[in-house]
Amino acid sequence: MQYLKLKESLKDFTVFSLADIRRVDSSFHRRRLNEWQEKRYIKKLIKGYYIFSDLELNENVLFEIANRIYAPSYVSLEIALSYYHLIPESVYGITSISTRRTYQFKTPVAEFSYRTIKPKLFFGYELVKYDNKVFKMAMVEKAILDYFYLNPLINTENDFGSLRFDRDMFFEQVSEERLHQFLKLFARKTLAKRIRAFWKFLSGEGEV
Known part of the structure; x- marks a missing residue:
């Protein structure tokens, strides 16, 4: 097959x-892929996955x-x-959650890192549309819980302050009800305690 036809x-x-x-x-025949890489028609991201060299890169892409090069996964965390x-x-790279083992890829376009969670915690993401395409992104509440769940040492006010959360954006976007619904599915008392303390820290009020 000719390149332009492909x-x-x-x-x-x-x-x-x-x-x-x-x-x-x-x-x-896969040798054509090597030829096209040499001619800079395509770029190899990781073993088995490629992009066209003239692909316009942006955050959505x-x-x-x-999502595609390490599935199942959804974008989350930092x-x-x-x-x-x-x-x-x-500069966080592209951070994601997966049920597969923790892994990291350094590619010509970005660094992709994946943290593993149990299959029962693989929820709380939505399909975000762009240019007639989609990607899986954690809902805001799940991104917060994923981050705290996988960073158990973040538990003091100094730790919370170091994250530099925007309080206004937090309370504008985060649904307290959904946060608690998701939190129950984690079934971790220590996580729930830390989230309550974090909410208290951001709000300056009593516990949720």
Whole structure:
């Protein structure tokens, strides 16, 4: 298959695999991928996954790539908290949650990191649409709980302050009811205690 024909066939793909190509051309030989990389037509992200070199990269594209190259997964933790404008923007890489083992990929376009959780805690994300495509993003309440769950040493007011949460954005976006619903599903008393303390810290009022 010629490169231009392949590109037309996969024009709706942000990231594609050898399997995707072979659904279009069952006789495709993987050595062509090496040739196209040498010609800089495509870029290899990780083993088995590629993008076209002229793909316009932005945050949404990187989120979709994160979902695809290590599935099942959804975007969460630091990058999600930044996405919701709860913490200052910084260089977090693309952080995600997965039921697979904790892993990290350094690619030509970004660094993708995945933290593992139990399958029963793989919930609380939604499909975010962009340009007729979608990516899985943690809901704001789940991003907060994922972060605290996987960072158990964050439990004092000094720790809370160091996170630099935007109080106004927090109370504007976070549903107290949904936060508690999700928290119950974690079934962790220590986590619940830390979340109550964090809420108290941000609100300056009594416990929830």
